[in-house]
Amino acid sequence: MITVAMAAQASLTRGDQALVVSPYWPNIERAIQITGAEVTSFAQEQRNGRWFLDVDGLIAAVTDRTRLIYVNSPCNPSGWVMTPEQQAQLLEFCRARNILLLADEVYHRLVFEGDVAPSFLSIARDDDPLIVVNGFSKSWAMTGWRLGWMVVPANRLEQFMVMAQCFTTGAPTFIQAGGIAALQDGEPLVRELREQYRAGRELVMQRLGGHPRIEVLRPEGAFYAFPRIKGLTDSLAFAQTLVEQENVGVAPGYTFGSGFDGHIRLSFAQSHSRLSSALDGLLHHLDKTD
The missing domain is CATH 3.90.1150.10 (Aspartate Aminotransferase, domain 1)
Structure with a gap:
């Protein structure tokens, strides 16, 4: 959640709009509202026995005040997973309009077809208006450790390094050691x-x-x-x-x-x-x- 809050505070101000794909974890809305921005939700649909996101409809919901689009895939709480085609369409739109796409991929490893869910990182450019957040909480069952990471555009790296110092200073060394062990031996x-x-x-x-x-x-x-x-x-x-x-x-x-x-x-x-x-x-x- 800290990474989501950092992305929101670095990108939004009062009068802006954030478009959030719902259903969503409630703290997402609160993290955005702290900035003074307006949260507008766009709901997944139930179609052909599955949860479905109408990307065309999501794009049509963008206004001249939209500065951020948030999407969580795999999704808490619906279990919906975004397809590579949907990701490409949405990223291309955000790239053209210079709208920040905030992709929450914390459940990336927890899918039931294949080993990983599709990730925006597989199609992203270094300068895309894209932030991807992830962590150890879900895939490695380390919720209480509060350890995660974010991938940001190259031209905003210094900004987020300063913000990380203000938000967390740094993860305790024993927690970092736990994260390293998860990456090396946790498969x-x-x-x-x-x-x-x-x-x-x-x-x-x-x-x-x-x-x-x-x-x-x-x-x-x-x-x-x-x-x-x-x-x-x-x-x-x-x-x-x-x-x-x-x-x-x-x-x-x-x-x-x-x-x-x-x-x-x-x-x-x-x-x-x-x-x-x-x-x-x-x-x-x-x-x-x-």
């Missing part, structure tokens, strides 16, 4: 986690996919599902009641952007037994409520 762990999450995804789809009140799309990456509960209009109240009555925690959909109050986010980064027990509680709760 077996990445593969193990990916297979664990794949099994969790299949369990979620198997248990929830046939329920009459649940519409769930198969995640392509990350470790979340973002099902829609038919008839649900207050996801916060639902989440609160669920944890009180069934001891099952989910994230309410409303917090991931406008139009998602009928959704909940659940994580399948759990053991089979714990995830199965949580799904039991969720289904039991749905079956006894309207």
Whole structure:
């Protein structure tokens, strides 16, 4: 999140607009709003049983005040993964209009087709208006270590080096050593986690996919599902009641952007037994409520 906040504060000011692909992690919106800029969301669609981003529509939503476009792929919470063709189209547009493209690729290694998700870095030029942020939190299960990196245009490197000194001074040496160990020796762990999450995804789809009140799309990456509960209009109240009555925690959909109050986010980064027990509680709760 620090890298996202740095990119926003270096690029936005009051009166600017940031176009954010939703659903999105709520702190993204807050990191942008700190600058005084306006956040405008552009929602992914459900199309042919998958989450889908209409890049043409996203481009059409750009105004003369748009200074930044934020996209997170693989996506928290939907599990959507951007295609190389979509990335090329969006980057070409941002290049032509000199709009900063902020690509959050923190779930880059956690995909279920292939080893990595498509990355903007594979098609970027040194001077593109592109910032790519990534980290150790997700792929190596190092969330509490708060260690990550950002790739910035060559002509803005000095600016971000100064900002990094102000924001963090520097990562503690033992954390840096942990990051080095992850890069050098952590590949077996990445593969193990990916297979664990794949099994969790299949369990979620198997248990929830046939329920009459649940519409769930198969995640392509990350470790979340973002099902829609038919008839649900207050996801916060639902989440609160669920944890009180069934001891099952989910994230309410409303917090991931406008139009998602009928959704909940659940994580399948759990053991089979714990995830199965949580799904039991969720289904039991749905079956006894309207």
